Amino acid sequence: MKNLELSDKLLIEKYLLNQLTAKEQSVFQQKLKKEHTFAEAFKLQLDIQQTMKYIETQEIRQYLEELYAKETTKEPTDKQTENPQENKSDTAKHNIRNLSPLLKYAAAIVLLIGVSLLYFFSGETSKTTDQLIAEHFSIPELNFTIRGENGNTDEAIKAYKNGEFEKVVQLTKQSQDNPQLHLALGISQLQIGQTDQAIQTFEILQSNDQYDDQATWYLAICYLKRKDKENAKTQLRMLSDGTVKSTVGWKDKANQLLKQL
């Protein structure tokens, strides 16, 4: 199925959130009738919404049944058993108050030493994001299958093979269609420190079935470059849990890196 334009995605989102204006409603209805791709994409999300709400309702109903059972079979509280618990708790509090001041200071010192050791050791054993990138990222060799579309394409391919990443970025547009060139562009941007642009490039590539695993991996590397471990982990988990189906060991690489994060 062809990818939707952003404006179409926004229209569907607003419909499902009940936020369409009157004008947008009209545009939405027209698209639904005339554009099959739009209608199919919408139907899938509508089905997911209705199914998830159904699941949610079932879960709530089940819980309400449990509450009903509890409400209709409530037993009186046993006041006789409450006091022994209270007495136990009072004794414990009394004991704590009488703890020698010397012991309190000793506990504080042990805690301080423990925290210091933890800090010291965690600093030594956990790697920096730069170290992780150095360990896990390398410029891949790309086997380009496109040829002679235009002069710029050939030049860009040649530049990539020669490691002239600035030139690749100059010659390749983000809006172009070829996913191989897109990948080369993203890697080049990453290599020359244009991390934000690289993120945008890989996000676009993530919607391509053949390259979504690689795009996801390199997105994780981009986030590491920004020292954003949380977003990096999010991308890696998509490979690890199969949200993004992966080939050629990307899942294994993701698992390995996740362990170190």
Add this chain to the structure above:
Amino acid sequence: MQTDIKLISMLRQNCKKEEKTALQQIYSQNLPNIRIYILNNSGTAEDVKEVFHDGIIALVSNIRENELEITLNLKAYLFKICKNKWLDRLRKNKLKYNLSLDDTFNQPSNDQLVSTKLVLEEGQQLLYDLLSNTKGDCQKIFRLFFVLNKRLTEIAEIMGHDNEKVVRNRKYVCLKKVRKMVEQNPVYKRDLKEYLTILTKV
């Protein structure tokens, strides 16, 4: 005990524990009044349970979908929903009852109707198993968007993403995964075909 504002907030969060705590309080605070009303108006204990549970589900649905005012009095609102549901039932069953329809009886307005389906289509039943077992970020994004009606900007904030663009991208990766699993299924294909046919006829 939580205030109404807090209860509404708890029902809008992506946290089952908070949801259950809120439901528990709503349940125990409101069951006695609803029970008295229905039993005094030709109802049975079974009617009380069914109407009360339907009422709570409608309440939760409205809280999540309609962004109800935070000045709402939950007790009065829930009572109104349950009362109308009960009177609606009586009307439909055409029972003789010793009850005069008082001036405060309203036809159920749109914001009191349950918007969830009672029965899934065949194609949706296929999604049922799939979505019940979805885990991780896809499950989170789907629940936040499709059930809790959060905008993508809110979801980005909740999940710690840079912006809504990232969330939109993630959502479409998750949707792609679901689509791949259902698009070849003959039942789903048939439902989709029927839907597309109806659209062109309207």
